Amino acid sequence: MTVPGKQHFGRFYDQVKQFDVTGKTLLIPDMAPFASRLLASSFHAVGVNALIMETYKGLSLGKEFTSGKECFPCQVTLGDILYFLRQEKERLGTAFAPDQYVYFLPEADGPCRFGMYNKMQRLVLDRFEEFRDVPITYVSTRNSYSTVDIMPAEAASIFRRLCYVTIIIADILDRIAWRVRPYELRPGLTDSFMEKALEALVEEVELKGASLELKGLFDIVEDAASTAKTFIDTRQPRRPLIGIVGEIYVRTHPDSNQHIVRVLERFGGEVVVASIGEWINYITYDMARDQKRRVKLALLKKDVGLLRGALNDLIPTQIEKYYQMARQRQIYNRALKHLDIQRDHAISMLEKRLDKDRLYSFDIGTESALSIGAALEHLHEGYSGIVNVYPFTCMPSAVCTAVLKPLLNKMRMPYIDAPYDGAIQPNREIALRTFLHQAKQHLESGNSGNRNGKAAKCHT
Numbered sequence: 001m002t003v004p005g006k007q008h009f010g011r012f013y014d015q016v017k018q019f020d021v022t023g024k025t026l027l028i029p030d031m032a033p034f035a036s037r038l039l040a041s042s043f044h045a046v047g048v049n050a051l052i053m054e055t056y057k058g059l060s061l062g063k064e065f066t067s068g069k070e071c072f073p074c075q076v077t078l079g080d081i082l083y084f085l086r087q088e089k090e091r092l093g094t095a096f097a098p099d100q101y102v103y104f105l106p107e108a109d110g111p112c113r114f115g116m117y118n119k120m121q122r123l124v125l126d127r128f129e130e131f132r133d134v135p136i137t138y139v140s141t142r143n144s145y146s147t148v149d150i151m152p153a154e155a156a157s158i159f160r161r162l163c164y165v166t167i168i169i170a171d172i173l174d175r176i177a178w179r180v181r182p183y184e185l186r187p188g189l190t191d192s193f194m195e196k197a198l199e200a201l202v203e204e205v206e207l208k209g210a211s212l213e214l215k216g217l218f219d220i221v222e223d224a225a226s227t228a229k230t231f232i233d234t235r236q237p238r239r240p241l242i243g244i245v246g247e248i249y250v251r252t253h254p255d256s257n258q259h260i261v262r263v264l265e266r267f268g269g270e271v272v273v274a275s276i277g278e279w280i281n282y283i284t285y286d287m288a289r290d291q292k293r294r295v296k297l298a299l300l301k302k303d304v305g306l307l308r309g310a311l312n313d314l315i316p317t318q319i320e321k322y323y324q325m326a327r328q329r330q331i332y333n334r335a336l337k338h339l340d341i342q343r344d345h346a347i348s349m350l351e352k353r354l355d356k357d358r359l360y361s362f363d364i365g366t367e368s369a370l371s372i373g374a375a376l377e378h379l380h381e382g383y384s385g386i387v388n389v390y391p392f393t394c395m396p397s398a399v400c401t402a403v404l405k406p407l408l409n410k411m412r413m414p415y416i417d418a419p420y421d422g423a424i425q426p427n428r429e430i431a432l433r434t435f436l437h438q439a440k441q442h443l444e445s446g447n448s449g450n451r452n453g454k455a456a457k458c459h460t
């Protein structure tokens, strides 16, 4: 039997690859609004001309060129790239040069389908003669999203540290907005202020990011938290706190989740969505976990060569893990001086939560580990309801539902699944409104505990 290889799938090798993108326009699909813009500014800081594409306008294209079996984020991002390229071709006419663009579509190392999005989208782009020369590049969870193969080594090293900081800052901006907006003195005050804060941050990243002078960024975050606090109408009672867990793209991309945060706020909730930093920290944590296992195996085998190799991998990963933890704490503390936003979860805590309850294991991996762990952690943090937001047919999210639904029901914690595939479900708002009503009752009954970490009443 012939093993399919380069001769059969040459385009997957030639036109889906890692290469130095300097001098090209890097096309990035939009995801979380603050994070996407700060990601682009981090690329700009190291000399890469990154561009966040307009999003969701091409959804019908994404649906037209897929069979319906693909994951929803694949359809949305495919629609974004097709829409962008068509617009660009129309705008530039004969000056349109496909090889001047590079489409950036990260991938994950199994077990689900995210690792195949860029290959599948290559097949679609190849159906258009004029887009065949637009290469696709990626970063991968396999080496913890290293950019060393897509930009010069020195730039990659700066980018790695800068990008981590800007992702944490984006998470904090979101958390400031979610903490303040439901109680704002005047509608629209928070959103317009946060946009200005974002602009200031983008400017600072582009100006000083390359030198890793971060103080100015941290100052802007602190100022944003202290100013946003003054927007709160303190006469308003605290609302039930709703935690959103689920698949990272759909839960953070407002168009894909039909603006669920704002819908829940409109129905009387205060919402916190699982952060992007949590996923980045998880990738590093999981890599260190694997490497520790290799060290143990080498010790058992008494194999010095294996041990040396495993330690050589483990030590830098551990350093990176502690760097991330310290940086994250440092930036959160600047905001927390002024405003009681929710802290992010430590990944080790989420793993303990799972191990303790014997519900799921980090050995299985995927986002289910984080979503189940975070939902259990929310039980102890004074939350009044959990929403699982995910693409319709998403495999890890279905696992999550199977575990969380009966468990939270038993614990009398309001829980709802919110799957999305781009269709408008007429009963969704009614379901969310009813869920919010239950969350309010949960809060009023005292089952939510308090926001300082007192355990919620558990009925197991």
Ligand code: SF4
Binding pocket: 071, 072, 073, 112, 113, 114, 115, 247, 367, 391, 393, 394, 395, 396, 397
């Ligand atoms: S996490 Fe869900 S949406 Fe993402 S690739 Fe896997 S199955 Fe698809």
